[in-house]
Amino acid sequence: MTNSIPEAENHDVVFVIGSNTTETHPIIGLKMKKAVRKGAELIVADPRKIDLVRFATVWLQHKPGTDVALLNSIMHVITKEGLIDKKFIETWTEGFESFKELLEEYPPEVGEKITGVPKEDIIKAALLYGNAIRPGIYFAMGITQHTHGTENVYSIANLAMMTGNLGRESTGVNPLRGQNNVQGACDMGCLPDFYPGYQKVNLQGVKEKFENAWKVKLSEKTGLTAPEMINSANDGNLKAMYIMGENPVLSDPDVNNTLKALNKLDFLIVQDIFMTETAEIADVVLPSVCFAEKEGTFTNTERRVQLLRKAVEPPGESKEDLWIITQLSKRLGYEMRYDSAEEVFQEAGRLWPALAGMTYKRIAKKGLQWPCPTPDHPGTQYLFKGGFPRGKASFSIVRYREAEELPDNEYPFLLSTGRHLFQYHTGSMTRKIDAINKIAPEAYIEINPDDAKQLGIDDGKIIRVSSRRGSISIKAMISDRPRRGMVFIPFHFREAAANILTSNNHDPISKIPEFKVCAVKLEIT
Amino acid sequence: MSKEIKIKVCTGTGGMAAGGENVLSLFRNALLSAGIDATFSEKCSVDKVGCRGFCGMDLLVDVIVDGKKITYKYVKPEMVDRIVQEHIIRGNPVVEWMVEDDFYNFHKKQTKVVLSQCGEIDPEDINAYIEVGGYDSLKKVITSMTPEETISVIKNSGLRGRGGAGFPTGLKWEICHRKKSDKKYIICNADEGDPGAFMDRSVLEGNPHSVLEGLTIGAYSIGAEEGYVYIRAEYPLAVNRLRKAIEQSRQKGFIGNDILGKRFNFDIKIKLGAGAFVCGEETALIASIEGKRGMPRARPPFPVDSGLWGKPTVINNVETLANVPYIIKNGAEWFASFGTEKSKGTKVFALTGKVKNNGLIEVPLGITLREIIFDIGGGIEGEKMFKAVQTGGPSGGCIPAEFLDLEVDYESLAQVGSIMGSGGMVVLDETNCMVNTAKFFLEFTQAESCGKCTPCRVGTKRLLEILERITSGNGKEGDIELLEELSYYIKTSSLCGLGMTAPNPVLSTIKYFRDEYEAHIKDRRCPAVVCRDLITYSILEELCTGCGACKRACPADAIRGIRKKTHTIDTSLCIKCGTCFDVCKFKAIMKS
Amino acid sequence: MVTLTIDGKKVTVRKLSTVLDAIKKLNISIPTLCHHPDLTPFGGCRLCIVDIKGIARPTTACTTPVSEGMEVITTSPTLEKMRRTTLELLLSDHPDDCRVCERAGDCKLQELAYFYGIRENHFLGERRIYKKRDGNPFIERDMEKCILCGKCVRVCDEIEGVGAIDFAYRGFRTKICPPYDKDLDCEFCGQCVAVCPTGALTGKMWKQKGRQNLKEIDTICPYCGCGCNITLLIKRNDVIRVTSKPETINEGWLCVKGRFCYEFINSPERLTKPLIRVVPKESSAFSVQQTNPPFLSLSKELFREASWDEALNYIADRLKEIKEKYGPDSIAGLSSAKCTNEENYLFQKFIRAVIGTNNVDHCARY
Amino acid sequence: MEESLEKILTNYRNNEGNIITILQDLEETFGYIPEEAVNWFSKRLKIPASRFFGIATFYAQFHLKPRGKNIITVCRGTACHVKGSERLLNRLFIELDIPAGEDTSDDLKFTVEKVNCLGACGIAPVVVFNKEVHGKMTLDKLMRDLKSINTDE
Known part of the structure; x- marks a missing residue:
């Protein structure tokens, strides 16, 4: 997020696109609702009638995967209405002129044709955002989980830049990170192309810096992303995997493919707090401890590093991940010596200046938002105050492209997957909660009432849903949430795993799979 | 036929209940068969008129032949023919059916301003109102006066709110007038909730246009373009006439856009109350118009600062607004010539209870209670003793005989522990138990508490419980003191007017009738023989004829006896319902 | 100013x-x-x-x-007397069961009664009796203990924007309830429980788990990316309740998961010993052919328990062997967005410095 | 039902109504406030159903259960009280066999209600039979009127 969570209540326009905020980030959802109470206008762009729609001034129910067309059309109107920020564009960006030419291709009529959103609504949204003084854009996986997810993100950046809506309090672009420490895992370099702090593995000088710090020779070859690991295992090139606290069997697309790949591995280590679907096919399973049983830090979606405190002793012989890693490291001939989690944190801070000013003591009370380079730095509430760190930002020329696998005669429905409020991810935690199992015990597929009527599907009936990759039996939920022709399945439930259906297509740059679009058919059983 | 004939039939709620509509058409028919067309003739008319206040004698019909008015009481359908034949055709009024002295006495000491046209004009016809000078005041204000000038007339007249606390109306308008806001509202409070009060209903049924005119003048003065009449749905006739009146007024251009050709827009909407006494409280009323539960909120901020939809809002009750056109017409001095130093003008009271002449009266403030009850009301029914008069509804108090010569105004009533309120005046005689009366009012306020604040929600409940135990013979030593303590607490710490005044009936009855409380508690006796649990029924041997009526009527089978022999009541079975007392034609049942 | x-x-x-x-x-x-x-x-x-x-x-x-x-x-003596009477009245319509009340010791009404020394009540009378208990799985609603302060109604409307409950009826019968007095059906964020000053609203899973001498540990919610600050209440070695303080970045507000989904910590299904596979992989329940697998036994029968030494040595030997045979790039590590910064840092350091490959990633994409 | 609801919705939209207006229309149409109707409006207007319920239970005019075919309203104003309306009320409950704590007879033929004050104190005590006001009521008259309603059936 370029802004902070508390700033969210002070926007005058909130534009939420591809985020079911009240269910996936409930507390940020509260802030949005508070903003509306304080008089802000809310624009929601979502193919589903998510809960936030109740509070929206305008709801753009675009077809899944047409975000670029929608955004370009909005930007077309903004340009035509003269609502661009010329000074910002001149000072901080480049490439606007050719970008403007591209926008000519997307008048609202074209936008309507592609997205299915009435052009009046496109214009209304454009005027609201274009005239706003402190607008905030929020997005999440609804934007990124597409084969053109990167382009979607560029498009959002274009919108913010052309209106100069960046770098001010309560004004910015805010991707919402899904899990508690996605931000931290990225920051800490659990990425195949970056060392901690987004320092490129193949950049001159960087490798040397880490080699010196770690006193070991390092590879300069960019590694494999998670989907590439699966492909590589399938190809027989990848032989061993060490999975810590993840459950890719259920969370990755195309379960059958994932299982096939992981089963081909010579050796699979899974380290977790519960037996998961992935642990079940491991060669060794290591019991680790949960958040309440250890010390450390989490970095939330607003870049706030906060202190996790140990509350209880772990069960049985389960061990902290830090202990397990250092033990393994020792046995593999590389001694790591840390007396506490904070020592690890300090080492990261020495290698990444944005954390350098933080100590456990400083973050104990309310955490600190990076960048926080010095011990007296107050942290950074919002980013890009007074410009971009690397000079001018470029407008990206992005055209609308269709999703990889669209419905056809054989598979006539478009499936999106996602979360709902009561469950979390693959359910390894939430499905252990009795109360949750009472309120949200099973999987379901949301079907538009008109579609259901046409197919003769009754509410609560078990139906068969199939894609080119597999099929599941699942309970039908007739609901006005999805638009016609679209269905939705939450991916939390192994008994009707949505990811048996999803495709392995992914964005060429970010490698994020296209969870939001694939083609399925529905059959009465 | 050269005679000029006017027949006025009362069609207020009371008149309607007595068959007014039917009698009205019977008169038309009877005249028609006598060859007189009362529908299209200029010389002959049969009109419905609003309540004239004396509902106790309904159905009242005025027959005016060549300007000579005769009023008939208790008119029934079968009487119509004879009146037409003898009085109208032959010119001999039917003396035995005419009203007598008590009717004229009832009106003698009254001064009618607000009620001056009630019972005189057809409330469903705007022309009838215009003929008697209606809407002249509005014209005067809009065409020749500034809002400031209008406000100053109202201020100088000394008009105070007729709904409760008596806040000066002109001052209220002035404060609102000075507020800067894109929107302001004026609301007519017609949520007449006090049991025993019906002046607002009568005015709205009898002369709705006077209220609309007052409301429009008020809107002009404060700068409101939108007005509401918040009226109880329990008053269907009043609602109906108000609707008609608004429609007619709009057609005539007295409300709407560019009123009377001037740049003043004002429109009026009706909101029906849905049955909650507390909505008479200003902030609760506003909540109700906004479509919420009628729960009051703390003041400040007051409605003139932040009222309906958060905008400056003036709320006046029906009677207050109905005074306005007359003040404008006759001047502030004229109005101020009635009343006392601090309370000017006339006030409408609903005089009911154990008084001979029940009805609506309008008197100059400063009149004594004795004049009202004995001269206008004709004294106590059935030669009983006057005991107290309860004024101000559930928020008011009971005033004993020693204050009969009290001059009635806002301050004097407050001094003796009661209030003016909206003008309810219920007369109680020796057969009324004062503890029971206090309990009755508490039952009411307790049931009408909105439940928001602790003192009112729980406090009035506990107050009622103590009264219940006293009236059922289970009172304890110290209960009177507990009542006083709790009452004081509720009065001072409740959120709104309902709670603040709810203990008044208790406090005033304790103050003046403490001996009755003590009799209930110490002697387990109800001096007025009212409280059910303290009564025993018995049969007087000498009067019982053995007819068996009581035995048949007794729901508890508590009465024994053989036909034509004296019956007896088994007190262990008696549930004290009083049915036997009611059915005995020989007064042989005794309560003690 | x-x-x-x-x-x-x-x-x-x-x-x-x-x-x-x-x-x-x-x-x-x-x-x-x-x-x-x-x-x-x-x-x-x-x-x-x-x-x-x-x-x-x-x-x-x-x-x-x-x-x-x-x-x-x-x-002033008068003000204090009035406050005292208010409390007496509230208590006169409140069950006298602090002994067994979940909120005893954490109840504002009880606390005030204590400070005002209210031993006996002058105003005892009818008390509201409600037979029905709410059937929802999260929030115990004991409306006899409700003092109608309306905080729950306001928080549900003004903060959560849900409006699942409201005042109903009036006067002494006033009651806060869902429409038609049915069971609560809402987002179960528990904001209402957090603001309730009495025992009217409590968590169902807290019941008789402990109310005093609890250890409090401030920490961070393990669910979504909001990073809400939570406080774990601990009895012996069990987390028995989660709360959040008003001065936190989330202002004390939480969602259903943050507030009520902590029982997994104490779950008997937790892994407690290192496991080494004994049955060949193909026989796992969640296999390639099955499209709609039955609920996994997640059976530990596929594995045998091992000591840490054995498991770690086994892993080290196998990794060494594979690295020697196929090179470091034949090994990959998948880290977790659920783990701490320190663990993630160390994990990537392990993969990069110890294994010697950049094949490290995590689930940011899902 | 759907049709009546749509009509009420139109009335609400055209006349700047509020929840109370809707409930008044529902009461008028159905004689009580059906739960399905509340849920329907709640969904259409995005107003929580709890608010409808809160209002419906606050105001005396609204009923949550169907009422009897004949509605007898006894005024409980002060004037009527001092003139014995309580006795009329008790008699009605006994005569019409209305179960304790209820206001409607089991056969849904009669509903007996109290009203705070009809403002017709001059003709107290007042009883309203199906919207028709009857003044100066006595026990005898009450029984006669009841009989005539019964024979009208």
Whole structure:
């Protein structure tokens, strides 16, 4: 997020696109609702009638995967209405002129044709955002989980830049990170192309810096992303995997493919707090401890590093991940010596200046938002105050492209997957909660009432849903949430795993799979 | 036929209940068969008129032949023919059916301003109102006066709110007038909730246009373009006439856009109350118009600062607004010539209870209670003793005989522990138990508490419980003191007017009738023989004829006896319902 | 800014403040049950009544806006007597079961009754009796204990934007309930439980787990990316409840998962020993061919328990062997967005420095 | 039902109504406030159903259960009280066999209600039979009127 969570209540326009905020980030959802109470206008762009729609001034129910067309059309109107920020564009960006030419291709009529959103609504949204003084854009996986997810993100950046809506309090672009420490895992370099702090593995000088710090020779070859690991295992090139606290069997697309790949591995280590679907096919399973049983830090979606405190002793012989890693490291001939989690944190801070000013003591009370380079730095509430760190930002020329696998005669429905409020991810935690199992015990597929009527599907009936990759039996939920022709399945439930259906297509740059679009058919059983 | 004939039939709620509509058409028919067309003739008319206040004698019909008015009481359908034949055709009024002295006495000491046209004009016809000078005041204000000038007339007249606390109306308008806001509202409070009060209903049924005119003048003065009449749905006739009146007024251009050709827009909407006494409280009323539960909120901020939809809002009750056109017409001095130093003008009271002449009266403030009850009301029914008069509804108090010569105004009533309120005046005689009366009012306020604040929600409940135990013979030593303590607490710490005044009936009855409380508690006796649990029924041997009526009527089978022999009541079975007392034609049942 | 005097002390507060804000600024303690700083003023409980010069009756501090030169008295024998009566009245319509009440020790009504030393009640009378208990799995709603402060109604409407409950009926019968008095059907964020001053609203899973001498540990919610601050309440070695403090970045608000989904910590299904596979992989329940697998036994029968030494040595041997045979790039590590920064840092360091490959990633993409 | 609801919705939209207006229309149309109707409006207007319920239970005019075919309203104003309306009320409950704590006879033929004050104190005590006001009521008259309603059936 370029802004902070508390700033969210002070926007005058909130534009939420591809985020079911009240269910996936409930507390940020509260802030949005508070903003509306304080008089802000809310624009929601979502193919589903998510809960936030109740509070929206305008709801753009675009077809899944047409975000670029929608955004370009909005930007077309903004340009035509003269609502661009010329000074910002001149000072901080480049490439606007050719970008403007591209926008000519997307008048609202074209936008309507592609997205299915009435052009009046496109214009209304454009005027609201274009005239706003402190607008905030929020997005999440609804934007990124597409084969053109990167382009979607560029498009959002274009919108913010052309209106100069960046770098001010309560004004910015805010991707919402899904899990508690996605931000931290990225920051800490659990990425195949970056060392901690987004320092490129193949950049001159960087490798040397880490080699010196770690006193070991390092590879300069960019590694494999998670989907590439699966492909590589399938190809027989990848032989061993060490999975810590993840459950890719259920969370990755195309379960059958994932299982096939992981089963081909010579050796699979899974380290977790519960037996998961992935642990079940491991060669060794290591019991680790949960958040309440250890010390450390989490970095939330607003870049706030906060202190996790140990509350209880772990069960049985389960061990902290830090202990397990250092033990393994020792046995593999590389001694790591840390007396506490904070020592690890300090080492990261020495290698990444944005954390350098933080100590456990400083973050104990309310955490600190990076960048926080010095011990007296107050942290950074919002980013890009007074410009971009690397000079001018470029407008990206992005055209609308269709999703990889669209419905056809054989598979006539478009499936999106996602979360709902009561469950979390693959359910390894939430499905252990009795109360949750009472309120949200099973999987379901949301079907538009008109579609259901046409197919003769009754509410609560078990139906068969199939894609080119597999099929599941699942309970039908007739609901006005999805638009016609679209269905939705939450991916939390192994008994009707949505990811048996999803495709392995992914964005060429970010490698994020296209969870939001694939083609399925529905059959009465 | 050269005679000029006017027949006025009362069609207020009371008149309607007595068959007014039917009698009205019977008169038309009877005249028609006598060859007189009362529908299209200029010389002959049969009109419905609003309540004239004396509902106790309904159905009242005025027959005016060549300007000579005769009023008939208790008119029934079968009487119509004879009146037409003898009085109208032959010119001999039917003396035995005419009203007598008590009717004229009832009106003698009254001064009618607000009620001056009630019972005189057809409330469903705007022309009838215009003929008697209606809407002249509005014209005067809009065409020749500034809002400031209008406000100053109202201020100088000394008009105070007729709904409760008596806040000066002109001052209220002035404060609102000075507020800067894109929107302001004026609301007519017609949520007449006090049991025993019906002046607002009568005015709205009898002369709705006077209220609309007052409301429009008020809107002009404060700068409101939108007005509401918040009226109880329990008053269907009043609602109906108000609707008609608004429609007619709009057609005539007295409300709407560019009123009377001037740049003043004002429109009026009706909101029906849905049955909650507390909505008479200003902030609760506003909540109700906004479509919420009628729960009051703390003041400040007051409605003139932040009222309906958060905008400056003036709320006046029906009677207050109905005074306005007359003040404008006759001047502030004229109005101020009635009343006392601090309370000017006339006030409408609903005089009911154990008084001979029940009805609506309008008197100059400063009149004594004795004049009202004995001269206008004709004294106590059935030669009983006057005991107290309860004024101000559930928020008011009971005033004993020693204050009969009290001059009635806002301050004097407050001094003796009661209030003016909206003008309810219920007369109680020796057969009324004062503890029971206090309990009755508490039952009411307790049931009408909105439940928001602790003192009112729980406090009035506990107050009622103590009264219940006293009236059922289970009172304890110290209960009177507990009542006083709790009452004081509720009065001072409740959120709104309902709670603040709810203990008044208790406090005033304790103050003046403490001996009755003590009799209930110490002697387990109800001096007025009212409280059910303290009564025993018995049969007087000498009067019982053995007819068996009581035995048949007794729901508890508590009465024994053989036909034509004296019956007896088994007190262990008696549930004290009083049915036997009611059915005995020989007064042989005794309560003690 | 407005300056006023409270109990003889001058205080300057912002223009739109209430008298209660000013009182709090001076750290003067004054009882209240229906006030919450984040919710619109209500003025229902009548405990915060104060005397204001020029106003005849005591006025509630929580609803009265400050004005320049205002003189406020927060306590006097009369005010205290009235507060005491208010409490007595509230208690007269409240079950007398602090002994077994989940909230005893954490109940504002009980606390105030203690401070005012209310032993006996002058006003005992009819008490509201509700037979029905709410069937929802999260929130125990014991409406006999409700004092109708309305905080739950306001928080549900004003903060959560849901409006699952509202005041219903009126007078003594007033009750806060879902529509048609049915079972609560909402997002179960528990905001209402957090603001309830009595035992009317509690968590169902807290029941008889412990209410006093609890250890409190402030930490971070393990669910979504909001990073809410939570406080774990611990009895012996068990987390028995989760709360959040108002001064946190999330202002004390949580969602259903943050507030109620902590039982997995104590779950008997937790892994407690290293496991080494004994059955060949193909026989796992969740296999390639099955499209709609039955609920996994997640059976530990596929594995045998091992000591840490054995497991770690086994892993080290296998990794060494594979690295020697196929090179470091034949090994990959998948880290977790659920693990700490320190663990993630160390994990990638392990993969990069110890294994010697950049094949490290995590689930940011899902 | 759907049709009546749509009509009420139109009335609400055209006349700047509020929840109370809707409930009044529902009461008028159905004689009580059906739960399905509340849920329907709640969904259409995005107003929580709890608010409808809160209002419906606050105001005396609204009923949550179907009422009897004949509605007898006894005024409980002060004037009527001092003139014995309580006795009329008790008699009605006994005569019409209305179960304790209820206001409607089991056969849904009669509903007996109290009303705070009809403002017709001059003709107290007042009883309203199906919207028709009857003044100066006595026990005898009450029984006669009841009989005539019964024979009208």
